[in-house]
Amino acid sequence: MGTAADRRPGKRHRAEEPVLSEQPDAVDGSAVPGRRPRTRLLLALAAGVLVADLVTKLAVVATIEPGEDIRLLGGALYLTHLRNTGAAFSFAEGFTVVFTLVAVAVAVVIVRVARRLFSTAWAVTLGLVLGGALGNLIDRVFRDPGFLRGGVVDFLSVFGPDGQVWPVFNIADSAIVCGGVLGAVLALRGIEFDGSRGKDEAAADAA
Template identity: 55%
Template sequence: MSHDETETDNQQPRRLRLLFSVAAIVLALDVATKIIAVAALEDREPVRLLGGAVYLALYRNPGAAFSMATGMTWLLTIVAITVVVVIIRLSRNLRSLPWALGLGLVLGGALGNLIDRLFRAPGPMRGHVVDFVSLFAPDGSVWPVFNVADPAIVGGAAFLVVLTFLGYDPDGQRHSKKENADNEGKR
């Protein structure tokens, strides 16, 4: 076994630890803040913070952001399960710390919202996601009401897009734009 192979083998557990640690932190924060939000905000007027830039108001969302896909909770549940499975499968070949971070954010957020869809009312595969942070308006009319999982998913996905654009692959390889263009020209 060469020195390079040994280094890669030793780095794999570190990358997996990062991925699953980030996912666990996001999941724990999401679940804890949802429990607090339900306990503190149920049947209460929105709480205004930062001069009205942020409001805390409890919403149970049967759809996705901006109330899209309302009534399609079962489909959103299947999408979340698929995302979780794909990330876990992708983790087996993960060789990049930045990708581990991005995937950990997406995994933790997807699990947080998936737990709501599976275990909250009105029932399994139809559960409504607890959202409680609103920007600039208490009713979500300016920006969708969200929870901790949502910016983790969006931020993690955006980070992965940037990594891809910059030529970083999950396997740790880096490809320049010129290399990609040369390879496309050879096909």
């Protein structure tokens, strides 16, 4: 015979009621059980790239005259001071406004997908691209000859002065290229933003 405590209203109901841990489905990328988005990693890396790019450019503008070359590492690296109105590595000069708008679009897209980013590798990839895009975007907005048409400060020349062997570039260019290469590798391997493998790749591995 049950005790009075066992017959108290509501006790049996609470004991039998299953405890449900509501975990949002990860299909839409909004949440993954037990994991946090890698948004902070993405933003921290982007901020690091941006600061490094801005500091080095300011130092170059303040200390190196345009066209001057400083030989380092036995000629493996030269520091120079050039202005680039094209894309990374002086590609497609004369389309400054176009590349400025592209950089803005890239930054907006990366920030929007950051919420559903659970892959550390993709966070590193997009952080590099975002930091590089913002670094060059600041030059295009604020430097001469004018708004959206500013020349990007390039200062790294490898194996020869003035881009004789390889086009002159900067920290932002390096970050964009490294991020692009890493992103291509991840895409080829079928790694999704949530860290999972693509359906086709997963099926092939299972077979």
